[in-house]
Amino acid sequence: MKKSRVDLYIVYRILKTLKKNGPMSKTSLALYAKLNYQRAVKYVEHLSQMGLVEVDKHVKLTQRGLEILEKIEEVLKSLGF
């Protein structure tokens, strides 16, 4: 997937869903994150390449993914959200 096609808010939604609900299948992730399955799979592949999630049977948030999510939330908080 091209870097320019990755939307930050979708990355945030996926990481937040994984943090809240724990490891889950790609289908469940697509369902919880309210994403089209194909789109969710592409994002998972991209996040896996970046080391933010691990994919085996389930999709799991990595330590780096958790750190990035915390960073995003900190930035949003500093902006007043």
Next chain:
Amino acid sequence: MTCVELLWAQRLYAIYVAVLFSVYLARRLLGTAWLEEVELRLAGLWFVPALAAVAVGRLRMSDIRDEREAALALMEFVHRRGGFCTAASLTVKAVALLGVLSFAVLMLTPLLPEFHMRLALLLTLFALLYSWMVGRELDQLRRELELLEELKKSYEKISR
């Protein structure tokens, strides 16, 4: 929302103008009657890119679920396109002002039958009102620029 709509309006109007002038040039070169018909129909559809831009903007924004996601989308937008978003509302107002003035000056045709006089009046009024509008909105622009900088820095902090 205005930023996304304006971006799409820019893209769609660029395509529209390119198509319109291609048809115009083809008609001038070939002199075919049906091309004149196409050209007239195309010219009559000048508002379609604006409507399409609004529809595309709304469609893209419908994907966003809450204000936190909206903030992230805006952050990414300003990071990719620099100051584009800052003057979005001003650009929209300037286009609206030009539209209203063009219509008003057109209505004055019985009083000012010479085209060059109407054009001079239109340009003068536009220059006067636009500079007045920019002056009035400077404070808003300054605040938007500050927000833009803050959003850019925030995005860089995340993507580092």
